[in-house]
Amino acid sequence: MRYMLLICADESAQVDEVDPIEPWLDKAGARRLDGSQLRPVADATTVRVRGGEVVVSDGPFAETKEQIAGFDLIEAGDLDEALEIAAAHPVAKFGTVEVRPLWED
Amino acid sequence: MVATLIRMTGDWDLAEECAQDAFATALERWPSEGVPRRPGAWLTTTARNRALDRLRRKANEAVKLREVAVVAPGPEEDDPSGVPDDRLRLIFTCCHPALALEAQVALTLRTLVGLTTVEIARAFLVPEATMAQRLVRAKRKIRNAGIPYRVPPAHVLPDRVQGVLATLYLLFNEGYSGQARHELCAEAIRVTRVLAHLMPDEPEVLGLLALLLLHDARRATRTDAAGDLVVLAEQDRTRWDRGEVDEGLALLDAAMRRREPGPYQVQAAIAACHASAVQADDTDWDQIAALYGSLTRFVRSPVVELNRAVAVAMAQGPAAGLELVEALADTGQLTDYHLLPATRADLLRRLDRRAEAATAYREALALATSDAERRFLSRRVEEMG
Numbered sequence: 500m501r502y503m504l505l506i507c508a509d510e511s512a513q514v515d516e517v518d519p520i521e522p523w524l525d526k527a528g529a530r531r532l533d534g535s536q537l538r539p540v541a542d543a544t545t546v547r548v549r550g551g552e553v554v555v556s557d558g559p560f561a562e563t564k565e566q567i568a569g570f571d572l573i574e575a576g577d578l579d580e581a582l583e584i585a586a587a588h589p590v591a592k593f594g595t596v597e598v599r600p601l602w603e604d
Numbered sequence: 605m606v607a608t609l610i611r612m613t614g615d616w617d618l619a620e621e622c623a624q625d626a627f628a629t630a631l632e633r634w635p636s637e638g639v640p641r642r643p644g645a646w647l648t649t650t651a652r653n654r655a656l657d658r659l660r661r662k663a664n665e666a667v668k669l670r671e672v673a674v675v676a677p678g679p680e681e682d683d684p685s686g687v688p689d690d691r692l693r694l695i696f697t698c699c700h701p702a703l704a705l706e707a708q709v710a711l712t713l714r715t716l717v718g719l720t721t722v723e724i725a726r727a728f729l730v731p732e733a734t735m736a737q738r739l740v741r742a743k744r745k746i747r748n749a750g751i752p753y754r755v756p757p758a759h760v761l762p763d764r765v766q767g768v769l770a771t772l773y774l775l776f777n778e779g780y781s782g783q784a785r786h787e788l789c790a791e792a793i794r795v796t797r798v799l800a801h802l803m804p805d806e807p808e809v810l811g812l813l814a815l816l817l818l819h820d821a822r823r824a825t826r827t828d829a830a831g832d833l834v835v836l837a838e839q840d841r842t843r844w845d846r847g848e849v850d851e852g853l854a855l856l857d858a859a860m861r862r863r864e865p866g867p868y869q870v871q872a873a874i875a876a877c878h879a880s881a882v883q884a885d886d887t888d889w890d891q892i893a894a895l896y897g898s899l900t901r902f903v904r905s906p907v908v909e910l911n912r913a914v915a916v917a918m919a920q921g922p923a924a925g926l927e928l929v930e931a932l933a934d935t936g937q938l939t940d941y942h943l944l945p946a947t948r949a950d951l952l953r954r955l956d957r958r959a960e961a962a963t964a965y966r967e968a969l970a971l972a973t974s975d976a977e978r979r980f981l982s983r984r985v986e987e988m989g
Contacts, residue, residue: 500750502750575750578700578750578751578752579751579752579756579760598749600748600749
C-alpha cells in the first residue's frame with residue numbers, strides 16, 4: 500500500500516536540535532517513493548473558485564499552529580510498517596507526522 | 605450439562621452462561637407452555653443452541669474482520685505446532701492504537717465476545733444506529749488504512765500489549781463505575797482470560813486479570829439495597845466472591861514470580877491487600893501506601909497521588925494524609941474532580957475540623973457526577989451540622 504506522510508510542525512517554534520535526515524532516508528530506502536521539504540507557509544498561496552471566480556489569497560489552506568512542512572510518499576506492507584517509518588522521521592520528535600493511505604482500489 | 609457445553613464449545617464462561625440462559629428460558633416458558641417430557645434434554649438442547657448461536661456469530665465476525673484487515677505473517681506463523689491463534693490476532697487487530705478507544709472496545713465485544721450490535725449499544729447506552737455506525741467506521745478504517753491482522757512483532761509487542769490491556773481495563777471500568785452494567789465486567793474478564801491463556805508469559809496480562817477478578821469479587825457489596833454506594837470499610841466482606849478472590853491472588857502470585865513489575869500488577873497487589881483483610885481494621889495500610897508509591901513510578905497521575913494520600917492517612921493518621929492532599933490541591937490539578945474535596949473533607953472530619961469539613965463536602969457535592977455520590981455527600985454535610 501502507498502501512504503502519504505504529511506510532516507507537520509510549528510514553524511515558529513525554536514527547536515534546539517533536529518536530527519539529520521540521512522539516516523531516516525537510508526532506513527526508508529526504496530520504500531520512500533518521493534518526498535521533499537516544503538518552503539514555509541509565508542511562501543504559500545491558496546486558490547479557490549467560487550461562483551466561477553478565481554479567488555487567490557496569501558497563506559496556507561488553514562491557519563493552524565502546526566503546518567505541513569514536508570511530505571514523503573512511501574510504500575509499506577501495512578499500517579504498522581508505515582507507522583514505524585513515520586515514527587523514525589526526525590520531525591516526529593517535536594512535530595507530528597500524519598499517515599494517510601492513498602485512495603487506491 | 606455445563607460440562608457437556610464446555611466440551612462442545614471449549615469455553616467455560618460461555619458454557620456456564622448459556623446453561624443459565626436455558627434455565628431462565630425454562631422458568632419463563634414452562635409455567636405457560638407446560639414442562640417438556642424430558643426437561644433435562646430440553647435444557648441441554650436449549651443451552652447448546654444458544655452456545656452455537658454465539659459461537660457462529662463470533663466466527664462470522666472474525667472471518668469478516670480477517671477479510672478486511674491486511675493479513676501479514678506474524679511470528680507465530682513459524683510455530684512448529686502450526687496452530688496460529690486467530691483469537692490473539694483478533695485481539696491485536698481490534699485494539700490497534702490507530703482505532704479510537706471506543707471503537708476498540710466495541711469491536712472487541714462484537715468480534716471476540718460475539719455480542720450483537722444491539723447488545724453493545726444497550727451496554728454503552730447509545731442508540732443502536734450510533735453503535736452500528738461506529739462499528740462500520742472501524743472496520744472501514746481497518747481495511748482502508750491497512751491495519752494488519754497479526755500479533756505484532758517482538759519489538760513493538762510490549763507497547764501493543766499495554767494498549768490491549770488499557771482497552772480491556774476501560775471496558776471493565778465502564779461496567780464497574782456509575783450505573784453498574786455487569787455484563788461489561790464479565791466480558792472484560794472473559795477476554796482478559798483468553799489473553800492470559802494465550803500469553804501466559806506476560807506478567808502484566810496476569811496482573812490485569814488478577815486486578816479485574818479482585819475488583820469484581822466485591823461487586824455485590826458495593827451498593828446497598830437502595831442503590832447507594834457502600835464504602836470499602838463498610839462492605840460486608842463475607843459476601844465477597846471467595847472464588848474470584850482466590851483466583852485473583854493465585855494469578856498475582858504467578859505474575860510476581862516473574863519479577864517484572866508493572867502498573868497492573870501493582871494495582872492488583874493493592875486490591876489483594878484489601879481482599880486479604882478479614883475485617884477493614886486488618887488492612888495493611890503501610891503496605892498499600894508503599895504500593896501507591898511504586899505505582900506513581902509507572903503512572904504519573906494526580907489520581908494515583910490522591911489515592912496514595914488516602915493510604916498514608918490510614919497508615920499514619922489523617923494529618924499526614926491531609927498534608928499530601930493539600931499539596932496536591934496546590935498544584936491546581938484535579939480541580940474538577942469531586943474526590944479531591946471529598947477526600948479533604950473526610951480527613952478534616954476525622955481531625956474534628958467540622959466547619960472546614962462541611963465546606964469541603966459542599967465543594968465535592970457541587971462536582972459529584974452520580975446520584976449515589978450526591979446522596980452520600982449530602983448525608984455527610986448534614987452530619988457536620
